[in-house]
Amino acid sequence: MSNYLRFLRRCASVSLVGDWRYYTWIGALTALCIIGLNAYAKQVVAGLEITGMSDQVSWGVYIANFTFLVGMAAAAVMLVIPVYIYKNEDLHDLVIFGELLAVAAILMCLAFVTVDLGRPDRFWHLIPGIGVFHFPGSMLSWDVLVLNGYLVLNVYICGYLLYCRYQNRKPSKWLYIPFVFAAIVWAISIHTVTAFLYVGLGGRPFWNSSIVGPRFLASAFTAGPAFVILALQVVRRASGSAKAVELPVSEREAAEPHMIASRTATFEDLDRLAKHLPEVAAVSIEDRRACLVGATVLNASPGDVLLRQGALDNDAFFVLTGRVVVRRDEGGRTRITRNVGPGEQFGEVSAITGTPRVATAVAMKPSEVLCITADALRRLMKTPKMDEIISWRMGERLMISDRSLLILRAIVQVSMIINVFLLANELFTEFYNSNRHDISWRYLLFGLDGHHALVPWFWTAITLNVGAMVLLMLPLSRSLKWLNVACIMCIFGIWIEKGMGLVIPGFVPTPLGELVEYLPTLNETLVCIGIWAFGLLCFTILLRMAVPILQGQLTRATEP
Amino acid sequence: MPFDTEEDGMSRRSFLRTSTVLSAGVAAVAAGLAPLRKLGEFTSVDQFLQKYYKELTPQEMKTVLERIETEVQRQYGVRPHVRDYKPMNGVEYVYALNLTRCVGCRKCVHACVAENNQSRNPEIQYIRVLKMPNDGTFDMDKGDHNYAPKSVPEPGFFFMPVQCHQCKNPPCVKVCPVKATWQEPDGITVIDYNWCIGCRYCEAACPYFARRFNFASPSIPSEQLNTNMSYLGNRPRYKGVVEKCHFCIQRSRVGRYPACVEVCPTGSRKFGNILDPKSEVSYILKNKRVLVLKAELGTLPRFFYYFDI
Numbered sequence: 001m002s003n004y005l006r007f008l009r010r011c012a013s014v015s016l017v018g019d020w021r022y023y024t025w026i027g028a029l030t031a032l033c034i035i036g037l038n039a040y041a042k043q044v045v046a047g048l049e050i051t052g053m054s055d056q057v058s059w060g061v062y063i064a065n066f067t068f069l070v071g072m073a074a075a076a077v078m079l080v081i082p083v084y085i086y087k088n089e090d091l092h093d094l095v096i097f098g099e100l101l102a103v104a105a106i107l108m109c110l111a112f113v114t115v116d117l118g119r120p121d122r123f124w125h126l127i128p129g130i131g132v133f134h135f136p137g138s139m140l141s142w143d144v145l146v147l148n149g150y151l152v153l154n155v156y157i158c159g160y161l162l163y164c165r166y167q168n169r170k171p172s173k174w175l176y177i178p179f180v181f182a183a184i185v186w187a188i189s190i191h192t193v194t195a196f197l198y199v200g201l202g203g204r205p206f207w208n209s210s211i212v213g214p215r216f217l218a219s220a221f222t223a224g225p226a227f228v229i230l231a232l233q234v235v236r237r238a239s240g241s242a243k244a245v246e247l248p249v250s251e252r253e254a255a256e257p258h259m260i261a262s263r264t265a266t267f268e269d270l271d272r273l274a275k276h277l278p279e280v281a282a283v284s285i286e287d288r289r290a291c292l293v294g295a296t297v298l299n300a301s302p303g304d305v306l307l308r309q310g311a312l313d314n315d316a317f318f319v320l321t322g323r324v325v326v327r328r329d330e331g332g333r334t335r336i337t338r339n340v341g342p343g344e345q346f347g348e349v350s351a352i353t354g355t356p357r358v359a360t361a362v363a364m365k366p367s368e369v370l371c372i373t374a375d376a377l378r379r380l381m382k383t384p385k386m387d388e389i390i391s392w393r394m395g396e397r398l399m400i401s402d403r404s405l406l407i408l409r410a411i412v413q414v415s416m417i418i419n420v421f422l423l424a425n426e427l428f429t430e431f432y433n434s435n436r437h438d439i440s441w442r443y444l445l446f447g448l449d450g451h452h453a454l455v456p457w458f459w460t461a462i463t464l465n466v467g468a469m470v471l472l473m474l475p476l477s478r479s480l481k482w483l484n485v486a487c488i489m490c491i492f493g494i495w496i497e498k499g500m501g502l503v504i505p506g507f508v509p510t511p512l513g514e515l516v517e518y519l520p521t522l523n524e525t526l527v528c529i530g531i532w533a534f535g536l537l538c539f540t541i542l543l544r545m546a547v548p549i550l551q552g553q554l555t556r557a558t559e560p
Numbered sequence: 561m562p563f564d565t566e567e568d569g570m571s572r573r574s575f576l577r578t579s580t581v582l583s584a585g586v587a588a589v590a591a592g593l594a595p596l597r598k599l600g601e602f603t604s605v606d607q608f609l610q611k612y613y614k615e616l617t618p619q620e621m622k623t624v625l626e627r628i629e630t631e632v633q634r635q636y637g638v639r640p641h642v643r644d645y646k647p648m649n650g651v652e653y654v655y656a657l658n659l660t661r662c663v664g665c666r667k668c669v670h671a672c673v674a675e676n677n678q679s680r681n682p683e684i685q686y687i688r689v690l691k692m693p694n695d696g697t698f699d700m701d702k703g704d705h706n707y708a709p710k711s712v713p714e715p716g717f718f719f720m721p722v723q724c725h726q727c728k729n730p731p732c733v734k735v736c737p738v739k740a741t742w743q744e745p746d747g748i749t750v751i752d753y754n755w756c757i758g759c760r761y762c763e764a765a766c767p768y769f770a771r772r773f774n775f776a777s778p779s780i781p782s783e784q785l786n787t788n789m790s791y792l793g794n795r796p797r798y799k800g801v802v803e804k805c806h807f808c809i810q811r812s813r814v815g816r817y818p819a820c821v822e823v824c825p826t827g828s829r830k831f832g833n834i835l836d837p838k839s840e841v842s843y844i845l846k847n848k849r850v851l852v853l854k855a856e857l858g859t860l861p862r863f864f865y866y867f868d869i
Contacts, residue, residue, distance in 0.1 A: 016578075030585070038592040045598050047799045048758075049682065049776035058763040058773060118758020118773065118800025121603045125612075125738040125757055132612050132739045132755070140737035140761055202857045203731060203767025439701065511854075512688060512722055512769045513700035 006559065007166055011545040014554060018544065021238070029537040036530005039523045040115055048118055051524040056516035057507040059116070061528055064499035066112040068223070069535075070194045071216060071498065073105035073150065075224015077187035078411050084180050090404040093550060096161060097235070098228055099154045100542040102187070106151040108535035115527055139197045146190045153183045158542075162549050167556050191216050198506065206440035206506045211426050216498065218419035223494040225408045225415070226487035232408075233480065235543055236400045260304050262371070265295035269370055272320050276343025279385040287383065291376035298371055300324075300363035307347050309360045316351035316377040319344055322367025328359040341403075348390060351377045402480070409483055412490060413472040419494070420469050440505040448509070453517045458501050464493030602799075604631075612739070613752040613792070624754075625791065632789075632796060636780070640787035642795055645813040647746035653807055653862065654747070654834040654841040657721060659851070660868040661828040664689055664712045664719030668820035668829065672723075675808060675819035676794040677786050679778030686805040687820065688769060689721045723820075724749065724770035724805035725853065725861030732762035732771065741802070747862050748807050750792040756801040763802065767854050768861075771804045807831070834862075 018026070043050050053060045079098035082088040114120055125131035126144055135141040157179050164171040195216040198207035270288055274280035283291075297320065300306060306317060306324060317324075324340040340346050340361070350357050351374040363369075372380075381387040430438040442448060447455045468489035477483045509515045520528070548554035606627055616624060625642045633639040669687045678684045690703030694716055703720070713719065730749050733741050740755040741762060763771045777799040789795040793809035808818035812831070816822075821829040832839035841864075844850070848866040 031588075034588050034592040037589065038595065041593050041595040044602070045595050047774070047776040051775075053775070055763065055769070055772050058760040113759075116759070118760070118802075119756065119798075121608060122755070122757045125740070125755060132615075134737050134739045138735050138737040138761070140735065140759065144737065197761075200735070201731065201765050203765060203854070203859075506764070509701060510769050511767045512690060512705070513703050514705050514769070 003167070003556075004163065007163055010554065010559070011549075014548060015541045015544045022544070025540065026537065029533045029540070032533035033530050033537060036527050036533060039526035039530060042523055043115070043527065044120070050521065052519050052521045054516055054518070056510045056514055057504060057518035059503050059507070060518055061500065061520040061524055062112045062116040064503040065528055065531070066109050066116070067194060067216075067502060068495050068499045069105045069109045069112065070147070070191055071220030071494075072224050072227060073102040073109065074187040074191040074217070074220045075228075076102035076154070077184050078221050078225050078415075079228065079408075080180060080184055080187075082407065082411075084177070084184070088407065090401060090407055094228070094232065094400065094404055096158055096546060096550070097232060097543070098224075099158045099183075100546060101224070101228060101231065101539060102154045103151065103158065103542065104535045104539035106147055106154070107538055108531055109147060110151075111531045111534060112528075115531070139193060139200050142193045143190075143197060146186065146193050150183070150186050150190050153179055153186055157183060158546070162546055165549050166554065188217065191220050198502070201506075203511050204506045205437040207502075209426065209429075211422055211429075212502075215419065215422045215426070218415050218422055219494045219498050221415035222412055222419050222490050225411045226490040229405055229408050229412070229487050230484060230491075231539075231543075232400050232405065233484070235547060238547075260301075260306070261299045262296040263299075265292055265297050265370055265372075267292070269295075269297055269320065273318055273343065273370060276320075276341075277318070277389070279383075279389045282385045283380060283383045287379050290379050291372055293373070293376065295370065295372045295376060298367075298369045300367045300369055302363055302365055304363045306361040306363060306369060307357050309357050311357045313357070314351045314354055314374045315371050316348040316374065317346050317361070318370040318372070319346075320368040320370055322363060322365040322369075324361050324367055324369065325364050326359045326361050344401075345390065348377060405480065405483065406478060409472065409477065412487065413469075416465065416469045416472060416490060420465055423465075423497075440508060443508050443515075444501060444505040448515060451508070451515050451517050453519055454500065454504060457496050461493045461496035461501055464489040465497065468493060607754065610754050612755055621791075628791070628795060632785075635796070636782040636785050638782060638785055638787055640785070640789045640795070642789045642791060643810070644791040645793070645809055647744045647748070648813060650835055651833045652745075652747045652835050653726070653812060654832065654845070655726070655807070655863045656830040656841050656844045656848075656850075657863070657865050658826075658828040658830070658868060659718055659720060659865050661826045662689075662719045662721060663826055664691055664707070664714070664717075665825065667823050667825060668721060671819040671823035672805070674784065675786055675811070676806075677780055677789070677796050678803075679774065679776075679780060679797070680784075681779050682776050684772045684774070684778070684803070686770070686772065686803075687721050687723045689719055691717050692720055693717055720865070722768055722770070722853070723863070724807075725768050725859065725863035726805075726807065728860035728862060729858060731765040731767065731857075731859060735761045735765040737761065744792075746813070748809060748812075749804075750806055750809065751802060751804065752792065753795070753797050753801045753803065758800040758802065760802065767857050767859060771802050773802050774799050 051060060051062075076098035079091055079095050083091050083095050114123065117123065126133065126141075128135070128145075133141055133144075135145070157176055160176050161171055192213050195213040198204070199210065199212045200208075202208055267288065270280060270283075270292070298306065300322070307313065307315075309328065319340050319342050321342055324346060326340060326346055346361050347357070349355070354374070377390075381390055427441070430441045439448070443451065444454050444458050446452070468486045471477050471482060471486040471489070474482075477486050504518050508517065545554075610624060611620065621644055625644060628642050629640055632642070666687075666689055669685050669689065672678070672686050673680070673684075676686065678686070688705060690700060690705060691707040691714070692698070692700070692703050695702070707714075726743075726747055726749055728743075728747070730743060733743055733749060737759065738755060738757055740757065741749060741751045743749045758773070760773055763773060774797050778797055780796065785796075786794060788810055790810035790813075793806050797803050808816075808820075812818055817831055821831045830840050830844060832841040834841055834845070836842060844866055845864065849869060851865040851867075852861055853863075853865065
């Protein structure tokens, strides 16, 4: 117990420490939170009159954001499923980032629901056992249960896994695997239940369609992993400058003498590398010549150890052909942390920092590996492009590899195709017969009788979604730059599509045919910005605690 | 973010820095919350702790009614009579509205506002009258909600008032997460204004646009206050809760007609007990051509439209 409290205290104090960028970011988010809080205080005093909502359009941008964020929370499962069901090792360490995102997203969801309530003081009426809980009749009561349950599950799983990592202890399967599987089912359920909030309303034809649930899941599994792709790159960049681990002296071993056949490296080998790592082409002839001094090409057979955890040597390696795995021994268990293929590097951390090896590298297939000295690596990194790519990949200690980002890309890609396909299905059903049901769709897509507040928004969403889908299908988006563009398009496109684009047209026109439009007011927008800032603040702080633990820097061993 | 392993040692300087940051933070949050000073009486302790309507004992109900009378007196300077009118045995109310006769004068709308202490600003009305073209479509999307002619009726149009349909299968009751709205044995769907959390899910669920939300504190001129009040009916509402037509529970449950029925100059509005075969509404349902709005939704309204042939 006292161990656990010390763990929490250290996590808390870590979250208060960072460089100037961290302080600026945290400070700006806090300021936005307070602005949002101020706007909410004004709303409590004035009532919801201060928003753009009316009896005709009785839900607005609060519920729109809520709907979008439930999807973000549910999407954590798309990292969990590949790891726990398909045993994907690349994503193994990233699962926790998805779950932390889920925690932050659910906190935002709860905040958005709370600010939407006319009587927040009567919140206790919703608490089962104390208030009067209309279960299972009301879908909203289901939502209260599944959202809070999902929050508890994710807090527990993240907390337990991080604590075990901190203690350098193997997590007990019984204490988390059942919960992981419960969370998978739960994630699907939170978003399905949220869809049913709308689908269950027979008087609103725009929502009363069985395809809304599947559309919700497809769009969630697009926007969620897209956000994770961006967040992981920020983490990778921000943690790139962290100090490396210093292993205790007693655990250091002598380096195993390399018994692997080798030959001197040539310019041709660099050209072969450039095929997989185009940045090499930018290196000048002089630098290439300098970097070949002392460089060798190792012909490793499967099982050959290229470098050993704890060793003090400091060469850097690039794979030319074949495959190498990097594994790490932690607290009595061995885990594969990376699969390294042609064009990728390993061992560069020790080469740059001069610290002992933090992992062991073993050839899995017959492999050719270019081995260069630490000086040669520094020489290569004088070329800005090489510096950029190598520094980026230094995130290896966190195991955020480009390969794992590309797995997420595949998920976003497929989900977006399904999402656009389902939307097309919906549009066909509505418009082919042009019956009375399509009136909200006509309002959304073309406007009705001079009312067209949502038209530019929705066409923007369609453009972004279709654009992202095309971009994700092109090989172009295998480069991180274009992948990021596609991800941003996905997130904004879906935020519009299932936020405002889903909630507002359900109310326009009213069941009596009245056309009243809705636009959020400034105060309402400030409340939303405040909640988003609050969520990002939570996510940042959670990451600030989790990253050093995952990197092995914040452990019981480093307790003062 | 370089990881600082010296996070645990707290020097005098870092203590000063931390406390400065902390106090600045507290001051900023306090400044952010400053508008709450104008909140006034949002809720009292008694209101906050009040139990659910169906869980109140008769004695507790008495206390609650007296408290509400005091609250109303404090706000409006008039002491009302607030009672908890109970449904009568063997009674199920049904409403019938003659579309042939209605001229769209909206007298019902205003009688309703006066009888039921609806907020004048912001304006809340339970009855919405649609001016519909006589073009053979019966398309509500063509209805005019804001018609304002010099005199009614207008040739070429018919008028269709819509209010709560008191459904037998009410979607609004089904969706309420806290059971703050329910159907009474006499068919009236009521709301406990002290239990509603203001989520407005019922507004989204209602296919007849019958429900209204108090987006701001309701305001009623003191001299216009109807002091004959019922707990589930026309007592003044709170900011942030939902309200709607309740067939003038404070009148109908003592055998009087709702205000809209009484005021209608054309006799288009009929109200009565469907369980009584001799009642006017029983006659109409048996003998007239009757229309139910959005019958396909299966809400089974107790509000019928009929035609003179």
